[in-house]
Amino acid sequence: MSIDISVNGRPIDKGKGRAVDPPTECTPLIPHPSSSPSSSVTDIELSHVQSRRTLLYKLLYVFFISLLLCTIAVVGLALLAWSYAARASDLSPDAIINDGLVFEGPSRVDVLNMTDTGGIWTRIEGRIGLDAGGITGMNSDDQDNLMQDLWKSLGRWGIRKLDRVSVSMSSVHVVSAQDERLASLTVPSLEIALTLDPPADLSWLQPVSMTVFIQPTTDGSVLKSFVQEAWREGAFTLKTDVGEVAVEGGDLGGTGWRHNLRSKFTDVNTVIKLIIPRLPGLPQPGRNVPFPPLADLITLESFSVMAVNDELTLEASATIIDPAPLSFNLSLPPLPFVVSLPPDVPIATVMTKSFTTTHPNIILHMTGSVLPLPSGSSSVLSTFLSRYLSALPNPISISTPLVSHLSVEAIFPGPQPQPKVLRNVTIHDMKIKPRGSNFLASGTVFARVVLPKGMDIELDVSHVLPDVLVFDGEPPQSNTVLPDPLPEHAFAHIQPDEWLRSWCAPAESDEDGGSAFAVSAKMEDVPLEVLPGRQKAFSNFVSKVIFGADGALAGLVGTVAVRVDVPGLPSEDDSLQLDGLPFQGSVRIGKKSTFFVD
Structure with a gap:
């Protein structure tokens, strides 16, 4: 028999499980975990x-x-x-140079120094830039699709971060299109800013100034032929050869990640063609037009020669056409030159003063000295001086010891207006006597020799040789002796067979001339030749002199040759001979008159 016991009115289940003791007063309200x-x-x-x-x-x-x-x-x-x-x-160097690199200028060139070997230290200023977007294909294009635009955008971002590059190179060798060496250049390292989407103008270029050493070829004939050929073609065609070019990211001497980006090019060869623009004052280049002669570019403004301490010194100023644009400036230090007379007789060394280009003409000042004349060359200088005093131009050549085998042909102009060297020519105690069918003239010749303005030197006129055409009345405006046909009213010709010994003394100078000298020479029994067919004119003139109350007006046209010694002009030869010094005038002659030429 089972007994159901309930707790708090709830029956206790008596299942098959293990019996559990009922709680008592000592049973804890919360069980211990060990009991879980x-x-x-x-x-x-x-x-x-x-x-x-x-x-x-x-x-x-x-x-x-x-x-x-x-x-x-x-x-x-x-x-x-x-x-x-x-x-x-x-990218090839040609693509970078021809498609990306842009140089404007040079805007200024300063020649800093010149070495004994002909090298030239030059500071060059201009503006430079590199269209990095153009040569890499990163510039914007309206035809790009979305992916192309995204790809280019990232590339442009990288170029902007890189910002600029530093370039170093070995010597640059420049040759002509015919592979003739023209010059070698040593160029310093430089920074070049990188640009994207540059504008159409050149406002994006940045200024650059660098000192370049230029070693031109020592064969000046190569330079001369190169310039002449380029002018005929209208462009300078140059080949450049650089052994090595190193490109590094970032600025010069900087540090950072940019400088880890490096590239090196070797045996860089490129061809550069520079079109010659139209230059003011010069003919249009190209079309096989020859380079204009130097005489067309330079004008001699003043020239003077002076005797200083037994040495003949020179001073001159000239203007040269400046064909460069207004933005271009050039400064040069003193430069030496040698002036020679053809065929090849050096007569003077000159040194230019330092100068800077000006527009429209460059003013050039020069000083120098006369060189000792080589043996056998006095006739060359005599011809030059004779033509100069006759206001005729003379061919000269100009060279510089800085460049061998280079000479430039030029023209040394005669003074304008023509100087009147022989003045106040007189013949005192003029006597004419017959000898057979001929006549002989005697007397003392006086003359005033006035050198052109700027020629302040000493000289000694040792001999004279006049050649005179005598007219009845005023002479024509001509300096030619015995022209063919004979001019009207000319009736006699006077010319000594030998040089007349003369005496020379300094005289007071005129305002319009240089040094002046009084010269006299005694003339005895000099042939007076009556011109063919002019015997009647001669008789009429003599009759006027003898029987006329006022005598007769005689016109004289002629030239005089003189032999001079010039102190300060070293020469192993005899005196200089100046031929063809012209004079003309008129004088009234009576029974007791002096034969006078003004």
């Missing part, structure tokens, strides 16, 4: 393990997804960088 069932502990542990596994799976998923995305990104960036690098590596 073992099944509850196992469930909790399994729950924790499952949670850790879920978290691990999530972390692994995130890791692999991130790794995949990073790999894709790295590969994408690598491919993108490779595409940019491949584009940059395909």
